[in-house]
Amino acid sequence: MIRSIHRSLDRAAPRKDYGKISRQKKDALFELACRIASLAEKTRQSSASLERAAGAEKRKSLRSALALVSAGADSAGLERGLRGLASDADPGSRLELEIVAAGMGAILGGEHYSIIMRRMAAFLGHEYFDKTTAWLDEKAKRRRFRAEDLVIPGEMPDVVRALAIDPRSLELSLRASGRAVSAAALAGCPRDSIDQAKRLYSRIGASALEEDAAYLRGRLSGDEIAEAQAAFLEVVGSLEERGEIRIGIEDDFGTDQSFVAAFTRAIMALSPAAIRSVIKTAEGPLVATAMQGLEPEAHDHILSALPMKETKRILDAIDEADPLPKRAVIGAGRELAARLLAAGSRGGANATAVDGLERVRDWSVQS
Numbered sequence: 001m002i003r004s005i006h007r008s009l010d011r012a013a014p015r016k017d018y019g020k021i022s023r024q025k026k027d028a029l030f031e032l033a034c035r036i037a038s039l040a041e042k043t044r045q046s047s048a049s050l051e052r053a054a055g056a057e058k059r060k061s062l063r064s065a066l067a068l069v070s071a072g073a074d075s076a077g078l079e080r081g082l083r084g085l086a087s088d089a090d091p092g093s094r095l096e097l098e099i100v101a102a103g104m105g106a107i108l109g110g111e112h113y114s115i116i117m118r119r120m121a122a123f124l125g126h127e128y129f130d131k132t133t134a135w136l137d138e139k140a141k142r143r144r145f146r147a148e149d150l151v152i153p154g155e156m157p158d159v160v161r162a163l164a165i166d167p168r169s170l171e172l173s174l175r176a177s178g179r180a181v182s183a184a185a186l187a188g189c190p191r192d193s194i195d196q197a198k199r200l201y202s203r204i205g206a207s208a209l210e211e212d213a214a215y216l217r218g219r220l221s222g223d224e225i226a227e228a229q230a231a232f233l234e235v236v237g238s239l240e241e242r243g244e245i246r247i248g249i250e251d252d253f254g255t256d257q258s259f260v261a262a263f264t265r266a267i268m269a270l271s272p273a274a275i276r277s278v279i280k281t282a283e284g285p286l287v288a289t290a291m292q293g294l295e296p297e298a299h300d301h302i303l304s305a306l307p308m309k310e311t312k313r314i315l316d317a318i319d320e321a322d323p324l325p326k327r328a329v330i331g332a333g334r335e336l337a338a339r340l341l342a343a344g345s346r347g348g349a350n351a352t353a354v355d356g357l358e359r360v361r362d363w364s365v366q367s
Helices: 002-012 015-020 023-045 048-056 060-070 075-086 091-108 113-124 126-142 156-163 167-177 179-186 191-198 203-219 222-241 257-268 272-279 284-291 296-304 308-320 326-347 351-361
Strands: none
Touching (some): 015 091, 023 091, 023 126, 060 075, 060 091, 075 091, 113 126, 126 203, 156 167, 156 222, 167 179, 167 191, 167 222, 167 326, 179 191, 179 203, 179 222, 191 203, 257 296, 257 326, 257 351, 272 296, 272 308, 272 326, 284 296, 284 308, 284 326, 296 308
């Protein structure tokens, strides 16, 4: 649907004219995208939000789209209405209509607000990527979301727990199943299963996964959730047959001293600024798990690099964390090392730190 709207708008005038649009206009459109994304969040909580917004909206493009949708227009009706507005519009107005079309089309599709925001911001260019990330990250930070459990009888929670022993196996299973199936399957799992899956994502991604599961829990029947879980388990079985993942491995709570030594050396070679840039956006449980694979001196090095608020967040996560199997600790360490490397590539980390982090990132979980 969204592509068809875009094609309709594109026929009115070429997108190459968008290069003439001023930064001031694009900044205004970014704020418009933020409002649409916030509306998407409210719409999931109450469909009446669209009708209320339509009555209060002053911007013509969004007011027209809201009026169409709240009046019951489907994707085709939304397309026809926006095509008419685009016929004689200047480049800035056409870009605005494309953003509104992308946002409202995704709202009709029930997408999570973070995905909607990314989709709209893409029209503004790569220079708005970091700004979008910062906006979403701040929104996720403010969320205090604890949904009720709806547990569908079955083996799904046990399989998630077994996959989480090797985080990459759980991550591959979630990705192979697809976001919609994974969220629907987790909607019928206890809190522990969702928390284990959230550790694999950034703060923004973890928030989206949790909220998608809660949203689907209220919209899908028990049978539909059970079907999603069956589909997820079928994917897991297929991945295991091909040797891409392993499940059911007996937990080993021992310590890999070689890994601890290598990880500690890599952390100690990092500057406080490099540590701070990654930890401030990393999930508390991920950091707490990874720190089980570090010597005390590395703990001190990390915590001393953080402001007081971040230090408290990480210490709280450590207090809440249970002792985890060696595979889980190594998996979390590998993930944290990968994020530190990604940040280092942008900030010019020293060669010693890069070499050490690459070794940790590529560490064999069986070591």
